[in-house]
Amino acid sequence: MKTYPCPTPWRIAHPNQHNADNQRLHDYYTYNATLQPYLCRCGTWHLTHNLADELPTYLEPTPADVRRLQALDNTAFRDLVDADIKRTGPHQDRIALRAPELRTRWRWALKALLRTVQTQLDDDGNAEWRTKALTYQEAVRIRLDECRALRLHALDQAA
Numbered sequence: 001m002k003t004y005p006c007p008t009p010w011r012i013a014h015p016n017q018h019n020a021d022n023q024r025l026h027d028y029y030t031y032n033a034t035l036q037p038y039l040c041r042c043g044t045w046h047l048t049h050n051l052a053d054e055l056p057t058y059l060e061p062t063p064a065d066v067r068r069l070q071a072l073d074n075t076a077f078r079d080l081v082d083a084d085i086k087r088t089g090p091h092q093d094r095i096a097l098r099a100p101e102l103r104t105r106w107r108w109a110l111k112a113l114l115r116t117v118q119t120q121l122d123d124d125g126n127a128e129w130r131t132k133a134l135t136y137q138e139a140v141r142i143r144l145d146e147c148r149a150l151r152l153h154a155l156d157q158a159a
Contacts, residue, residue, distance in 0.1 A: 004098070005149035006042035007055070013044035020045035053087040055094055065096035081109040085139045100154055107147045114140045
């Protein structure tokens with residue numbers, strides 16, 4: 001299995017499934033938290049509330065998916081990046097976004113979405129909308145960090 005930089009570095013990294021499962025049980029009995037262990041793309045185990053949101057480690061981008069995403073116009077590509085941020089896009093598309101051939105375009109789309117949300121935040125909105133916009137802004141920044149980490153990882157692998 002290839003490993004990549006962790007897309008969720010704020011989560012505790014467990015070296016194996018047994019340790020993650022012990023933490024899951026501890027969290028359940030201590031905090032009544034229902035969590036599921038999963039193998040992250042970084043090669044360690046994490047816990048999550050929603051297993052369906054996490055990118056499966058066994059999927060690699062297919063050349064056909066990468067070509068399909070490369071052929072998207074800018075609006076459709078940005079919509080796909082938005083769906084990835086919200087974790088609503090298909091796993092295959094979310095995996096393909098991380099392909100080396102698409103990382104620069106992914107980064108530009110993320111930066112455009114960040115500028116858009118920052119502009120919207122400059123306008124006054126109600127408190128509930130503002131909270132959602134700030135949450136979205138943080139999610140965009142997390143994806144930008146992931147994109148940077150993948151680009152640096154590729155440079156390290158080439159060296």
